[in-house]
Amino acid sequence: MTRIISTIFWKDLFEALRDRRNVMRMIFMPCLLIPMLGHFFMAFSENHSEKLDKTVLDYAIVGENNLPEIAKLYAADSGFHRVDVPEDKLNESIRNKTIRFAIVIPPDAKQNLGKGEGISIKFLYYQSAPSHGIVKDRGTAPILQYSEKQRDWRLAFLGVEGDSARSNVLSPVTSDVDNIASEREQIGHGLGTILAFPLFIICFVGCAFSAVELATGEKEKGTLEIMVMLPIPRTLIVIAKYLVVFTLGMMYSTLCMLSSAVWLFLESRNASDAFRDVVGQIGISDLSLVWLMLIPVNALFSAVLLAVSVYARSYREATGLSNVANFLVVIAATAIFVPGVNLTWFWSLIPVANVGLVIRELIKGTLNNYLMIGSILATTVAIGTAALLFSIAWFRKERVIFRA
Amino acid sequence: MLEIRSVRKTFALKRGKKGRAVSTDPREEGKFFHALQKVDFSLSRGSILGLLGANGAGKTTLMRILGTSLQPTAGTVTLSGFDSVKDANEVRRRVGFLSGTTGLYSHLSADELLHFFGRLYGISEGELKVRIEALFEELEIKEFAHRRIETLSAGMKQRISIARSLIHSPEFIIFDEPTTGLDVPTSQIVLNYIEKCKDSSKSVIFSTHHMHEVEKLCDQVVLIHQGMVRFFGTVEQMKRKTNCAHLDDAYLTITGEREGKIKQPFEQFKQIAAECEGSGS
Numbered sequence: 001m002t003r004i005i006s007t008i009f010w011k012d013l014f015e016a017l018r019d020r021r022n023v024m025r026m027i028f029m030p031c032l033l034i035p036m037l038g039h040f041f042m043a044f045s046e047n048h049s050e051k052l053d054k055t056v057l058d059y060a061i062v063g064e065n066n067l068p069e070i071a072k073l074y075a076a077d078s079g080f081h082r083v084d085v086p087e088d089k090l091n092e093s094i095r096n097k098t099i100r101f102a103i104v105i106p107p108d109a110k111q112n113l114g115k116g117e118g119i120s121i122k123f124l125y126y127q128s129a130p131s132h133g134i135v136k137d138r139g140t141a142p143i144l145q146y147s148e149k150q151r152d153w154r155l156a157f158l159g160v161e162g163d164s165a166r167s168n169v170l171s172p173v174t175s176d177v178d179n180i181a182s183e184r185e186q187i188g189h190g191l192g193t194i195l196a197f198p199l200f201i202i203c204f205v206g207c208a209f210s211a212v213e214l215a216t217g218e219k220e221k222g223t224l225e226i227m228v229m230l231p232i233p234r235t236l237i238v239i240a241k242y243l244v245v246f247t248l249g250m251m252y253s254t255l256c257m258l259s260s261a262v263w264l265f266l267e268s269r270n271a272s273d274a275f276r277d278v279v280g281q282i283g284i285s286d287l288s289l290v291w292l293m294l295i296p297v298n299a300l301f302s303a304v305l306l307a308v309s310v311y312a313r314s315y316r317e318a319t320g321l322s323n324v325a326n327f328l329v330v331i332a333a334t335a336i337f338v339p340g341v342n343l344t345w346f347w348s349l350i351p352v353a354n355v356g357l358v359i360r361e362l363i364k365g366t367l368n369n370y371l372m373i374g375s376i377l378a379t380t381v382a383i384g385t386a387a388l389l390f391s392i393a394w395f396r397k398e399r400v401i402f403r404a
Numbered sequence: 405m406l407e408i409r410s411v412r413k414t415f416a417l418k419r420g421k422k423g424r425a426v427s428t429d430p431r432e433e434g435k436f437f438h439a440l441q442k443v444d445f446s447l448s449r450g451s452i453l454g455l456l457g458a459n460g461a462g463k464t465t466l467m468r469i470l471g472t473s474l475q476p477t478a479g480t481v482t483l484s485g486f487d488s489v490k491d492a493n494e495v496r497r498r499v500g501f502l503s504g505t506t507g508l509y510s511h512l513s514a515d516e517l518l519h520f521f522g523r524l525y526g527i528s529e530g531e532l533k534v535r536i537e538a539l540f541e542e543l544e545i546k547e548f549a550h551r552r553i554e555t556l557s558a559g560m561k562q563r564i565s566i567a568r569s570l571i572h573s574p575e576f577i578i579f580d581e582p583t584t585g586l587d588v589p590t591s592q593i594v595l596n597y598i599e600k601c602k603d604s605s606k607s608v609i610f611s612t613h614h615m616h617e618v619e620k621l622c623d624q625v626v627l628i629h630q631g632m633v634r635f636f637g638t639v640e641q642m643k644r645k646t647n648c649a650h651l652d653d654a655y656l657t658i659t660g661e662r663e664g665k666i667k668q669p670f671e672q673f674k675q676i677a678a679e680c681e682g683s684g685s
Contacts, residue, residue, distance in 0.1 A: 007523045011512070018511040018552075222507035226568070229473050229501050230524050231493035398474055399416070 004232050008240035009247075012214055016248060025209060026248075030202050030256030035263035037198075042267060052134045059139065060085035060093065063105035067113075070105060070121065073142040094126050101125040101139040113150060185364045187278040191264075192360030193336050195290075199256055199359070200333045200352060203294060206252025207301040208322045210245045215309035215391075216318040219401070228401055238392045242306050249298035257291055282363060289362050293373075296380035297355050301329075303387035310394045336360060343367075348375040351383055406447040406470070406576055406607060411479035413440040413465050413631075429460075431631050438631055439465045443479070445626050445636045447607050449575070452598060454622035454639075455611040456655060462631040463611045464503060467578050470609065471501035483576060497525070500569035503580035510554035514545055514564045517553065518571050525572040532571075539567040542600075544593060559590035566594060577601060579610035583617065595621065615651040629659045 016022050058081050064071040074080050085093045090102045104122035112119050121143055125135050151170075155161070160169050179186070218224040227237055268279035304325055312318035332352035335341055343357040354376045361367035394400040415437045431438045440462045447453050457463045468474040469481060472492045481488035481495075488495045509517055515536065522532040540546045543563045548556055553564060566582065579598070583591040598621055601608050612618060618625060618639060625642055627635040635642055635658050639651060648654040 004524060007520065011509070011516075011520045014516075015509055015511040221510075222503075223509060225468075225473055225503070226501070226507075226521075229471050229496055229499075230521070231496040231526075232524055401473070 001236060004236045005240045005243070008237060009243050012241060012244040013247060016210060016213065016244065019213075022209065022213075022248075026206070026252055026255060029205060030252055031259045034198050034202065034256055035259050038260070038263055039267065053138075054079075056081050057100040057135065057138060058083045058098065060090060060099050060102040061105070062087045062090070062102065063107065063109070066105040066107055066109040067119075067121075070103070070142065070146055073146055074103075077142060079138065090124055094124055100135050103139075103143070116154065182365075184278045184281045185366060187275060188282075188364035188366075189360065191278065192363030193356070195260060195363065196336060196356040196359040197333055198260070199253060199290075199294065200297060200329060200356065202256040203249050203253045203297050204301050204305075204326055204329050207245050207249035207298060207305045208326070210248040211302065211305035211309040212312075212315060212318045212322065214241045214244060215306060216312045216315055220314060224401060228395075234395045235392050238306070238310070238388070238395050242302055242388060242391070245302040245306055246298055249302055250294065253294045253298060254291065257287065257294070261287060281365065286362050286365065289367075290359050293355050293358050293362070293376075296377055297352065300351060300380045300384050300387075303384040303391070307387040307390040307394070310391045311400060343369070343372060345372065345375065348372040349379050351379055354379065405449065405482075405484060406609075407480075407482045408443055408445055408466075408470075409480050409482075411440055411443040411466070411469060411476045411481060412438065413462075413469060413474065414438050414477045429630070440469075440476075440628075441631045443628070443631075443633050445633060447576075447609065447624065449607055450602055450605040451623045452602055452608045452610070452621050453624045453626060454618040455609055455626050455628065456618065457611070457628035458659065458661075461628045463628055464580055466628065467501070467503060467580050467609070467611065470576075470578050471499055471503075472496055473501075497572065498575045500572070500574035500577040502565050502569040502578065502582060504584060508553050508561060508565060508568070511552060513552055514540075514549045514567065517564065518567060521568055522571045527572065535571060535573065536567075539570060542597060543567050559586050562586055562590065563593065566597065575606060577606055577608045577610075579608065581611055581613070583612065583614065615655065619651055627655065627658055634658050 056079055059074065060083055061071055061074065075082065083093075083099050085099060085102065087104070090099075090104075093099045094102060102124040104124070106119060106121070109119045109121070123136070123140055123143065125139060127133060127136060152166075155166055155169065160166055215224075218227070228234060264279050264282075268276045271279075305322060308321040308325060309318045312321055329352055332350060333356055335347075335350065335353040336356040341347060341353075341357070343354070343361055347357055348354045354372075358367060358373065358376065417432070417435050417437050429437075431441070443462075443466060445453075455463050455466070465474065469476050469488065470483075472488050472495050475489050483495050483498055486494040486498070509520075512520070518536045518539070519532060522535065527535065540549050543566060545560075545563055545567060548560055553561060556564070562582070562585075566579075569577065569579075577598075579594075582594050582598075586594065595617060598608050598610060610621075622639060624637065625635065625639055626633055627642070635645070637645075642654045642658070643649065643651065646654040646657040648657055
């Protein structure tokens, strides 16, 4: 039995590694594509923020005479450039990017301030992305600056002078906020999430290519017909093919992990101190555990994709069915991005997401409940075995073998 | 001895194909297609049997049943006393199969391919080496035995396919159109090999559309038409039965295509001529 499995396994693996397209894919996708994409994404986002920080922002001001001091503050800042826009065209001008923001000073602003009352200056800008607030921060800075000046003048008028007295009046009760999460835990949360996703995709792609080639490909080439005419149990053929798909998937993901580790190391040299410290804290043992967690992922993907490929009648159908499986994987993997989703007993039962959460905990250095790994393995074994049994059952059916 | 008794094979047709063209094949019945209907014949050791029939007649289905990749819906196939369903592995050890649809692992060399299949047949390494050497010699594969199959010509590939189907020294050899698409020298190598099989008491069943191959090699002929055996006997008996001097004519007479093939164009010509006369042109 072992002899049969090993004969088919080594032949299939040998053949797969002789296929130039396979080798190119294996080198290009995990070793070059992921680090390149990561590097360009980081470089682009850094460059974009930096650019936006330094860009001269066009703005419009309405009611300048209502509070000329504010208008002067904007005019004095070389980071702003005033554009004349009528009040009824402000929204449109911001939307079509003629200006980046506009301020509308209410009538009687100066008089109201003089009376010791508060005023509200309208600040208009466009921001659809929730995390991107550079225009707002830069654009409201002069208003804030003027407000602080007014506040200090009023406090001085009331006889409150000196930093301590001012602070006691303005913030009689403060909360001393202390996030006890270490830097590694804070940065590792995002880093672990970002790392897990491409690892899954690479694992999936690696398994998909080999499964389609080994099952549907052999069906199309007519070599599967010869295999089923051999005096060997068909179950062994399926097991051998499963092992090849799994091994190739592991090769893809191992290369992806190694290249990601090298990329992280190289990227951290130019990154912030905190980021560099966190990368420095991720040890070989953490990475080894992350690699070990890829075993159940690959085992699961191999079984499902082999079942799909055995069933499919052509490359085209196999690719279509793999895309459906890929969609499910992406949905499951996306769960780890949802705020509040953490490694709990419930999530340990959800395939793919469970491994993603463990990888994140490993990068954060906070994986304490190793029993959950048992739960993850049990889920993987259950689904993987079911998929493998489907493959074996389909492999025995004439109408599936000769579907091509 | 190979015995085929009342073999039938029915395939379920695909569901939900409302737009499919109406088939004129009498074998189609509702959701089922009766590819083979009550096939009976036998073949003794050391004989060569030619399987004749048009494309889609059921030859490949029958050969696949003999090769055990398909199971008969009814009837039995026994080879040296082993049932093709109950003792499938015993039958597989005794059958060598090659069809137009079987392929090769293109990234391996002929040597690697034969080693792979030999191991799966459980042949010891020493014996395997001897068999591979002999096959390479006989089929003139030696000079390209270590080149990757993907780089070889169709003729070279076919010789490797034949070597693959013979690696376990089968008693019965099934060749489905082994010379189709081959050049004359390569076809000659294949045909010579089939002839030699007879001397070594192996039985060969081969399908072909080339009647001269049948006349040259076959002891017996089975003619399948629309899934049924229309003739089983020797080449001479087939000619005598149809009063034809040539096997091609005998074939067309038995299948009823001879009359149809000649009549149909003549009727069409008459119809066109009548239409031309009617229109006055």
